[in-house]
Structures are given as C-alpha cells and as structure tokens.
Amino acid sequence: MATEETLVLVKPDGVARGLTGAILARIEAKGYALVDIRLVDPDRGRLEQHYAEHEGKPFYEPLLEFMMSGPSVAIRLAGNRVIEGFRSLAGTTDPTTAAPGTIRGDYGRDWGLKVQQNLVHGSDSPESAARELGIWFS
Template identity: 60%
Template sequence: MSEQTLILVKPDGVKRGLVGEILRRIEAKGYRIERMRMLTATDELLAKHYHEHTEKPFYTGMTDYMKSGPIVAAVIEGTRVIEGVRSLSGATEPTAAAPGTIRGDLGRDWGTGEIENLIHSSDGEESAALEISVWFD
C-alpha cells in the first residue's frame, strides 16, 4: 500500500546545491516525487509546522535557520515511504549520522550552534498528513 511523506530540503541543503543529490537518492530508492515547490518559509508557516515546539527554548533559533534561505518542499510517495525516507536521511545530528545516509555523507557541524542537517522528513502517517497540508494547502 502506497503512502505519502513530506520532505523539506532545508536552507543549508539548497545553499550548498544539494537539492538534486538529495532528490536523486530518494528517487534511486524507488520513491516518486508527487509534488514539489521552492519557497522561503514564513513565521506563520513554521509555527504551523513546528506547533509542538513553539514554547521550547530552541524554537527561535530553529525558525531563524529555517527562514535563512529557500526551502524545497516535496511530497514523496511509495510503499513504506515514511520509514524509508527517514532511514535514507540518517540521524538528526549529522556528525553522528551513519555513512551512506544523506546526513552522514553530506552533513556536518558547521559551528553555528544550530543543527543544520539538510533534510526534514515526516515521522509518521499523522504528522505526514498534517505537514503536507501545511506546506501544500
């Protein structure tokens, strides 16, 4: 059974010219890009996306990073795509992410104090549906 997930190529991935490589890895795994757009995130959009984090101390730094440049948002489709894309992405902390993953091969700590980790992917069916509606209303 096919499902959908949201991925965001974050501003550091766009700035470094890695959009094609990230999408290539997702497509090479056999998943399909269903929809895609490039945009610069707004406070309102990020408040909807990160609604569970708005009161946390890291929220402002995280949203400043997410507004620092263009983002590529894409709806990815395929069987077990949520699990598969999260596996392809690797651990959240790029320095600790396994080689062979997007973050493990392409990410690193740049000393900014923020985790710049190239890609976001939904963590479950419920969050995927909500996040897709936020970015593709």
Template identity: 55%
Template structure:
C-alpha cells in the same frame, strides 16, 4: 503543482524538506536523486521561502523549546524545497535514508551523514526534514501543499 489525482491512495506519502542550507549548497539534485533511486515517486515539488507562521505550525511541538528561535531563523535564512514523496513504507524508508538528526552522529551513506554539518549547538545544518509518522505526514503535507488536502485515510478531500 501536484493535483490530488496524482496521489495513489494505496501508497504512503511523506513530506521532505530540503532545508535552506541544502538548497544553498546545491544539494537538491543529489537528494532528489537518492529519493528516486530508492524507488520513491515525487508527487509534489516546490521551492519557497518559509514564513514564520508556517514554521510555527510545522514545528508546533517545538515552539516553546529554547532552540525554536534558532531553528526558525535557520529555516527562514533562504529558500527551501518542499517535496511530497510516495511509495510503500516511504515514511520509514526516508527516515532511515535521512539518518540521525545530528549530522555528526548520522551514519555514512545517509543524507545527513554524508551532507549535513554540525558546527556547534546553534549551527547544526542537517539538510533535510522528513515526516516521522503517518499522522505527521498528513498534517505536514496539508501545511506545505494545501492544494492536496487529504485526510488520514489517505483519500483526497478535494
């Protein structure tokens, strides 16, 4: 379990989720290797099953969309890996490393381009989620790692 003193307040932090398809297919090590090889530091790591209430909070902007039930079902189909990564411009860097949301359109060399699958409109398995902004990262980390509880300045609230 991470502790707040492990987070460097001078660095940026982001949430990465290795989705159930990635965990089930044994891709966790490969994804972690890519994150660390890029120079980012793992500051939190846990394997868990995502309850619907957590997914509703995490994907709050999508909850009214037609695809949310399928997304929630996909995210609850098995364990996933939640990660807090730290580094300079880590949010932007991991978004680039992840690639386009649709694995078919993601460039080769990206996580989704190399490892994701697109099996129709209800079966896109894009392997990872990454925070899309500093504000989202803070909110998402507080949901998945409440023990870290830090504010928008990046300072620990604990």
C-alpha cells in the same frame, strides 16, 4: 497496504549548498515517486505551524531563524513505507554522528551554530505527514 505519502524538505542549508539534485537523486534511486515539488520561502506563521511540537525548546527560535534564512524545496513523496524509508535515508538528527551512507551522514556536519543544520526534513508518522503536507502544499 495503501501507498503512503510523506513530506520531505530540502532545508535552506541543502538548497544553499547546491545539494538539492544530489538529495533528489538518492530519493529517486531508492525508488520513491515524486508526486509534487516546489520551492517555498516560508513565513514565520507557516514554520510555527510546522514546528509546533518544538515550541519552547532551546533550539526553537534558532530553528525558525534558520528555516527563514532561505528557501526550502518541499517534496510530496509516495511509496510503500515511505515515511520510515525516507527517515532511514536521511539518517539521525545530529549530522556529526549520522551514519555514513545517509544524507545527513554524508553531507552534514556541526557548523558551530545554535541549531542542527541537517539538510533535510522527513515526516515522522502518517498523522504528521498529513498535517505537514497541508502546511507546505496549501
């Protein structure tokens, strides 16, 4: 199988809380390769592209506001089955119930806000990865 790539974001809550290093350490310990990494302060247009699938959902506007609240670290990550592998490292969407041992499960919680602040993003398919890498590394 050809080596796969995914887009990982350390979202604004992860950067603001100083967890970028801890999250990168988990990714490196798992053995995936960092191909590119950059700090990005995304404008609304970039986020509308990234989250197009969620437009119209109740959490869409709070999600864009949250993602514009500070910079994210964008990572181009490579390895066999890295898409499902990173999502497994990240844990499920809701950090309150994400399994301990995952990034969201160990570092995340419900802060009583309008959107899940869950520290990281990982592409969910090869098609999403190609599209999202184009948005964040253009």
